[in-house]
Structure formats: C-alpha cells, structure tokens
Amino acid sequence: MTSADGGDSQHAATSTIGARWQNWAGNQQCRPTVVKPTCAAELQEAVADAARRGGTVRVVGSGHSFTPLVCTDDVMVDVSALSGVIEADTPNATAVVGAGTSLHDLVPQLWAAGLSLRNQGDIDAQTIAGAVGTATHGSGRAFGSFSSAVRSIEYVGADAGLHTIDSTDARFDAFRTSLGLLGIFTRIELDLQPAYYLRERIEHWPLSDVMQRWDVETSTRRHFSFFWPPTDESLQMYGFAPTAVEDGCHVKIYDEVSARDAAASDAQDGSRIAPAYQIYASDFDLAFHELEYFVDFRHSRAAVDAMRAVMRDHPEQAFPLEVRTIAAENAWLSPMYGTHSVSLSVSGVPGTDYRPFMQAVDAALRPFDARPHWGKLHCFDRPRLRDAYPRFDDFTSLRTELDPNGLFLNDHTAELFTETSTA
Numbered sequence: 001m002t003s004a005d006g007g008d009s010q011h012a013a014t015s016t017i018g019a020r021w022q023n024w025a026g027n028q029q030c031r032p033t034v035v036k037p038t039c040a041a042e043l044q045e046a047v048a049d050a051a052r053r054g055g056t057v058r059v060v061g062s063g064h065s066f067t068p069l070v071c072t073d074d075v076m077v078d079v080s081a082l083s084g085v086i087e088a089d090t091p092n093a094t095a096v097v098g099a100g101t102s103l104h105d106l107v108p109q110l111w112a113a114g115l116s117l118r119n120q121g122d123i124d125a126q127t128i129a130g131a132v133g134t135a136t137h138g139s140g141r142a143f144g145s146f147s148s149a150v151r152s153i154e155y156v157g158a159d160a161g162l163h164t165i166d167s168t169d170a171r172f173d174a175f176r177t178s179l180g181l182l183g184i185f186t187r188i189e190l191d192l193q194p195a196y197y198l199r200e201r202i203e204h205w206p207l208s209d210v211m212q213r214w215d216v217e218t219s220t221r222r223h224f225s226f227f228w229p230p231t232d233e234s235l236q237m238y239g240f241a242p243t244a245v246e247d248g249c250h251v252k253i254y255d256e257v258s259a260r261d262a263a264a265s266d267a268q269d270g271s272r273i274a275p276a277y278q279i280y281a282s283d284f285d286l287a288f289h290e291l292e293y294f295v296d297f298r299h300s301r302a303a304v305d306a307m308r309a310v311m312r313d314h315p316e317q318a319f320p321l322e323v324r325t326i327a328a329e330n331a332w333l334s335p336m337y338g339t340h341s342v343s344l345s346v347s348g349v350p351g352t353d354y355r356p357f358m359q360a361v362d363a364a365l366r367p368f369d370a371r372p373h374w375g376k377l378h379c380f381d382r383p384r385l386r387d388a389y390p391r392f393d394d395f396t397s398l399r400t401e402l403d404p405n406g407l408f409l410n411d412h413t414a415e416l417f418t419e420t421s422t423a
Contacts (some may be wrong), residue, residue, distance in 0.1 A: 013037035013046055021076065023063040024125065027289055027350070030068075032058075032076035040154070040162050040186045043077065047184070048160035050075050051407055058410050059180040061127030062102060065134065065375030066289055068412040069179060079129060082186055088113035093192045094151060099129035099185035107277035115192045116275075119143040119223075122282040129185040134375040135177045135334040137343070138280065139225040139252075139324035141218050141297070145336060147176040148329040149191045155183035158403040162186070174391075174398050177331040179374055181399050181408050181417060197262040198222070198279040200272045201253040204243035210251065211301050218325050223254035227320040228304070230311040234320040237286070250320070254279060288319060291358050292345035292373040294335040297325060299368045300342045306364040307344055314357040319347035332391035335371040345376070382416050 016034045037043040050057045058072040079100035087096040103124035119138035137145035152166035165172050217224040227250040229235045235242055240250045262273045295303045307321050322345045329336050348354025362379040371388045372378035386392045396417050
C-alpha cells in the first residue's frame with residue numbers, strides 16, 4: 001500500500017447542513033451535513049475535520065442501496081463530482097475512472113474509447129464506487145461482480161491520507177467490497193474488454209424447461225436469466241409483457257456478436273443487437289424494495305422451488321422472482337466469495353407490511369447457506385454474517401486497525417462490524 005500527499009485544497013468542498021436526504025427507493029431518510037468534494041484534497045480536508053471533532057463520515061454514491069448503509073446525521077460525503085474517465089488504456093483494456101462516475105455516464109465514455117465493461121446489471125443509476133463497494137453484479141457464470149474487475153483503488157483513509165492499493169497488497173481483496181468502511185474511494189482502475197455488441201432475445205419459457213436446460217444455457221450463454229411471475233400481473237409490475245405460457249418465465253438471453261454481424265443484422269428473428277451497454281440497461285421508473293440472496297449454484301433448482309413456495313403463500317407481494325448467475329470471486333465480503341453463485345431477488349410492495357414476506361424468504365433460503373446483497377433488504381445480524389463469510393473476522397480486524405475510532409461507521413454498520421454497537 002502506498003501513500004501520497006493530496007496537496008492543499010484552495011477552497012473547502014461545498015456543503016449542505018441538515019437537509020433531509022433519502023435514498024433512491026425512498027425507504028431510508030436522514031438529515032446529514034452533505035459535503036461534495038471536487039478533488040481528493042477537499043475530501044481529505046473534510047475527513048480530517050470530522051476526525052478532529054470526533055465525528056463520523058459516510059460516503060454516498062447514487063443512494064441506490066435499500067439498507068441504511070450510508071445514513072448518518074453527521075457528515076455524508078457525496079462523491080458525484082469525482083467523476084469521468086481519467087485515463088483509458090485501450091490496447092490493455094483498462095481505465096482509471098472517478099469514483100463518483102455513474103454507470104449511466106461511464107459506459108458511453110468507455111465505448112468512445114473502444115472499451116466496455118465486462119458485465120453489468122439492468123440498472124445503471126449506481127456510481128462505480130457504490131457498485132464496487134457492494135459487489136453489485138450482472139448475470140453470467142463466467143463473470144464476477146464489479147468488485148472482481150478492480151485493478152487498483154485510490155482512497156482517502158481515516159488518517160485523512162491519500163492512499164493507493166492494488167493486488168500486490170494482501171489486503172486488496174478486503175478493499176474491493178468494503179462498504180465504505182476502510183476508506184472513501186476517489187479513483188478506481190478497472191479491467192475492461194474491447195467494446196462489444198450483444199444480441200438480446202426475450203422469450204417466454206415454461207419454468208420446467210428453464211430448469212431442465214439451466215446448466216447448459218447458463219454455461220453456453222453470455223447471459224441467461226429469468227423472471228418467474230407468481231401471478232398473471234407480476235411481469236407487468238416491471239413493465240414486461242405477460243406470458244401466455246403455463247407456469248411461464250420471462251427469459252433474457254444475451255450472446256456476444258461481432259461488429260460485422262451487428263452491422264449486417266436486420267434482427268428479423270425478433271432479437272435486438274446493439275452496443276453491450278445499451279442492451280444491459282433498462283428503464284426502471286417504479287417503486288420497489290428489494291431483497292437479494294445468493295446461494296451456491298449447485299442449489300439453484302432447490303432454492304427456486306423454495307422461493308416459489310414462499311411467494312405462493314404471500315400473494316399480496318406480487319413482484320416476480322429474478323434469478324441470475326455470478327462467478328466466484330476473492331473479495332472478502334463479496335457474497336460470491338469462493339462460490340459460483342445464483343442470486344434470487346424479490347421485492348416488497350412499498351406501502352405494505354412486507355416484513356413477514358421477507359422473513360419467510362430468509363427462512364426458506366437459510367438451509368442453503370445464503371448470503372445477502374449488502375445494499376438490499378436482509379435479515380442478517382452479526383453472528384449470521386460471521387457464519388456466512390469466511391473472512392468476516394479478518395475484515396472486521398482490518399477495519400478496526402485502519403479506523404480504530406470508527407470514523408467511517410454509522411449505527412447500521414457499527415451493529416454489524418463491531419463487537420459492541422456504538423448506536
């Protein structure tokens with residue numbers, strides 16, 4: 001790990017004191033002092049000031065987490081001004097980007113440089129730092145989360161120093177999925193790939209066919225995922241066309257195609273061909289409160305069956321079940337740590353008491369040694385997290401070493417990552 005002097009800031013970062021803040025989904029609120037640095041030096045100044053007075057600092061990207069991961073009534077750092085592609089190395093398929101760059105803004109900039117993200121999900125509102133820090137992911141058995149694409153990270157630590165860490169440091173895998181607890185990211189170097197096109201096919205299959213062909217389709221397709229609707233109206237809640245297939249699924253199939261094939265295609269088979277980032281992203285202008293758990297890929301069929309049983313017992317919660325695949329990776333707090341995984345996500349209907357439904361889902365997936373998405377609703381406490389994550393204690397020890405005064409904690413993270421909650 002190397003350290004560098006960030007230099008003196010010529011002016012303090014802009015700040016807003018005590019205004020009401022809420023997350024993207026509207027289910028988390030707080031009244032922080034929001035600080036918006038335009039450079040690393042301004043961020044260092046804000047961190048140093050909070051440390052001097054014994055305060056706390058949480059960092060926010062787009063506020064896309066459903067959990068109180070960033071909520072604070074002290075300092076909230078908004079990194080959105082630390083954005084843009086800083087350096088693109090097209091021959092080596094890497095780029096250094098500002099931590100606050102939204103995926104929506106990042107992907108066309110990469111495309112202009114002849115590059116693409118290896119994978120991404122269907123929502124592109126997140127910042128790259130938030131996506132990396134929570135192990136946000138797309139779908140594909142050959143691809144890990146955003147955390148797995150990170151080559152190096154520049155960050156401001158609890159000492160207010162500007163540091164860089166990469167794979168030459170044994171602690172690097174702790175930083176890649178770190179929830180803003182080890183430092184505030186300023187720049188991230190990413191492993192990418194040359195710009196590519198995708199052919200998208202949306203089909204309706206019986207669930208029995210999906211499960212029968214699951215191993216083959218997920219191993220031969222770049223992306224194979226599906227939504228299973230518990231009611232006839234479920235798919236429409238996400239803006240998808242209803243299926244006339246009995247016990248049918250909304251199936252997404254993406255295959256990579258060459259630029260020549262993309263230019264020549266007239267897509268008369270009902271498929272769509274476009275730059276990869278245009279295929280991945282969807283418009284989601286609706287309210288939902290999501291839970292997402294990960295289980296070993298080997299348990300895919302049994303876990304889907306368990307989820308269906310719960311969903312049929314709770315017809316008032318009608319959002320569909322989404323099922324995706326993600327490759328194993330090495331980040332200590334990644335839900336995919338050491339395990340090729342399948343993710344199962346469901347949403348509660350805002351304005352209803354969806355807690356019994358979420359608790360039933362949690363209980364149904366518990367026998368499969370499920371792990372939660374850090375930014376999604378879950379029922380895990382500290383003892384369960386210790387059981388689920390083999391490197392959990394290593395991460396907590398490192399967090400204590402790098403931030404002994406809990407500068408980067410809030411009530412939620414203190415409850416999970418300290419022996420005694422500071423709440």
